[in-house]
Amino acid sequence: MSDTRFVFFTxxxxxxxxxxxxxxxxxxxxxxxxxxxxxxxxxPYINVDPGTMNPFEHGEVFVTEDGGETDLDLGHYERFIxxxxxxxxxxxxxxIYQAVIAKERRGDYLGRTVQVIPHVTDEIKERIRRxxxxxxxxxxxxxxxxxxxxxxxxxxxxxRQFRRDVGRDNVCYVHLTLVPYLAPSGEQKTKPTQHSxxxxxxxxxxxxxxxxxxxxxxxxGLKRKVSLLCDVPVEAVISAVDAPSIYELPLVLHEExxxxxxxxxxxLDLQARQLDLSGWERVTDLxxxxxxxxxxxxxxxxxxxxxxxxxxxxxxxxxxxHHGARASIEWIQAEQVPDLLAADRLxxxxxxxxxxxxxxxxxxxxxxxxxxxxRHDVPCLGLCLGLQVMVVEAARNMAGLAGAHSREFxxxxxxxxxxxxxxxxxxxxxxxxxxxxxxxxxxxxGSRVAQAxxxxxxxxxxxxxxxxxxxxxxxxxxxxLVCSGTSPxxxxxxxxxxxxHPFYVGxxxxxxxxxxxxxPHPLFxxxxxxxxxxxxxxxxxxxxxxxxx
Ligand code: GLN
Numbered sequence: 001m002s003d004t005r006f007v008f009f010t011x012x013x014x015x016x017x018x019x020x021x022x023x024x025x026x027x028x029x030x031x032x033x034x035x036x037x038x039x040x041x042x043x044p045y046i047n048v049d050p051g052t053m054n055p056f057e058h059g060e061v062f063v064t065e066d067g068g069e070t071d072l073d074l075g076h077y078e079r080f081i082x083x084x085x086x087x088x089x090x091x092x093x094x095x096i097y098q099a100v101i102a103k104e105r106r107g108d109y110l111g112r113t114v115q116v117i118p119h120v121t122d123e124i125k126e127r128i129r130r131x132x133x134x135x136x137x138x139x140x141x142x143x144x145x146x147x148x149x150x151x152x153x154x155x156x157x158x159x160r161q162f163r164r165d166v167g168r169d170n171v172c173y174v175h176l177t178l179v180p181y182l183a184p185s186g187e188q189k190t191k192p193t194q195h196s197x198x199x200x201x202x203x204x205x206x207x208x209x210x211x212x213x214x215x216x217x218x219x220x221g222l223k224r225k226v227s228l229l230c231d232v233p234v235e236a237v238i239s240a241v242d243a244p245s246i247y248e249l250p251l252v253l254h255e256e257x258x259x260x261x262x263x264x265x266x267x268l269d270l271q272a273r274q275l276d277l278s279g280w281e282r283v284t285d286l287x288x289x290x291x292x293x294x295x296x297x298x299x300x301x302x303x304x305x306x307x308x309x310x311x312x313x314x315x316x317x318x319x320x321x322h323h324g325a326r327a328s329i330e331w332i333q334a335e336q337v338p339d340l341l342a343a344d345r346l347x348x349x350x351x352x353x354x355x356x357x358x359x360x361x362x363x364x365x366x367x368x369x370x371x372x373x374x375r376h377d378v379p380c381l382g383l384c385l386g387l388q389v390m391v392v393e394a395a396r397n398m399a400g401l402a403g404a405h406s407r408e409f410x411x412x413x414x415x416x417x418x419x420x421x422x423x424x425x426x427x428x429x430x431x432x433x434x435x436x437x438x439x440x441x442x443x444x445x446g447s448r449v450a451q452a453x454x455x456x457x458x459x460x461x462x463x464x465x466x467x468x469x470x471x472x473x474x475x476x477x478x479x480x481l482v483c484s485g486t487s488p489x490x491x492x493x494x495x496x497x498x499x500x501h502p503f504y505v506g507x508x509x510x511x512x513x514x515x516x517x518x519x520p521h522p523l524f525x526x527x528x529x530x531x532x533x534x535x536x537x538x539x540x541x542x543x544x545x546x547x548x549x
Pocket of ligand 1 (some may be wrong): 356358384409464465466
């Protein structure tokens with residue numbers, strides 16, 4: 001702990017400035033200097049974790065190896081710093097109060113009055129300190145929300161105290177703000193930055209570095225102005241201009257000197273820390289060379305907020321990089337699938353993904369999409385609910401089980417091919433009652449999934465309650481759906497696939513959480529291979545929809 005350094009990211013002016021990506025990029029740059037890095041996100045909202053939050057509002061719930069349901073920024077962190085994080089890598093006000101109140105109930109505070117300062121702030125500091133293990137050189141801490149929010153105050157107070165606790169040189173405060181361009185006056189404006197830094201200072205924190213987000217580069221003159229007014233050295237004013245791809249951000253920020261100024265603030269000897277950017281430059285080369293066009297339809301319920309499928313989109317991109325292909329995503333509202341099919345507006349797709357989801361709305365549309373992909377050789381990957389939908393479709397249309405459904409959506413179905421397992425109790429608390437985190441699966445030798453993974457034992461992250469009903473497995477397999485992966489005891493179906501199809505694979509897991517820009521996930525990689533082949537006319541294309549009728 002004594003050698004560990006801490007970088008605190010706060011944001012001002014507006015949300016959605018890309019604080020998570022900036023923190024991730026710095027993490028990557030520090031890793032390129034040979035430093036061992038971890039990142040934590042502190043979220044000031046009251047939910048204990050984002051697991052119960054609506055994806056429409058909050059975007060995807062990112063699942064860690066150990067089953068933490070966390071903020072989607074953790075996905076950026078993992079993809080950029082290429083480290084697996086854990087449930088402790090995300091803490092919310094709710095989880096912090098829960099811990100403090102549990103201590104109070106146990107009598108740990110010996111009858112004292114429990115207060116925001118010091119008890120809540122101590123708990124926040126403890127969450128940060130816990131991550132400073134012997135194998136970590138730098139802990140990057142991103143605080144969600146913006147300075148000026150009511151609920152962020154205890155976090156800023158904890159961050160302020162932290163520098164006193166661990167020593168000046170062990171802490172670097174980075175503040176991210178927006179420098180808007182005002183068209184009528186033709187100028188970039190620094191006033192919002194000044195106000196936001198004033199707000200931060202009123203909490204006792206003087207930033208060491210100010211990262212200015214803008215659509216145009218910040219001029220030297222403007223940097224001097226920010227430097228003067230906000231009292232940071234001019235080289236600590238970093239211009240973070242919009243980049244064409246998020247994967248270019250680390251290089252953009254390096255050009256601006258972000259990692260240099262952070263290392264200098266932290267007295268990390270730069271000479272001894274030779275920078276090797278070659279690994280990341282390979283990633284940006286891959287991005288630049290990804291030109292072969294492929295169109296992938298993502299059939300979902302939350303398509304109006306693409307952040308709800310963030311890791312799926314990034315996985316498709318990574319897979320595209322591998323094949324030199326640029327995956328453009330077509331968002332398909334599941335409920336509209338029957339109409340789109342009737343109007344022949346899906347046959348141009350080179351591939352389809354049916355991602356995870358909860359709730360009945362749009363499920364019939366997803367089943368129709370799976371049916372279309374199966375019958376017309378459209379490469380298709382089903383993720384979690386996507387697998388369940390493929391199973392229901394196969395039950396109804398291959399095995400002849402009329403009315404087959406998942407018990408989640410039809411409690412009276414004559415054929416509950418997807419169901420809760422016998423040992424699952426009635427759910428009373430919606431938090432954390434799912435099968436969460438990494439589970440091992442045994443793959444069928446020679447199957448498409450075994451070929452894709454190149455091994456027969458795999459581990460993937462899960463987040464679901466329902467399973468393929470073992471009572472129906474025989475009938476599904478007799479009808480031609482191959483259960484190509486199961487839990488090691490053979491009880492739970494983990495993968496399904498169709499032989500004689502260019503690519504039709506479902507997984508009960510969420511492989512999208514493990515894809516990295518330079519290491520695409522094997523299932524996405526092979527989906528995209530089939531998509532590219534279809535796009536380039538090497539697979540049979542659907543010409544006539546009616547031929548299937
Ligand atoms: N709703 C389904 C279940 O609970 C699928 C969940 C998911 O797609 N993540 O099993």
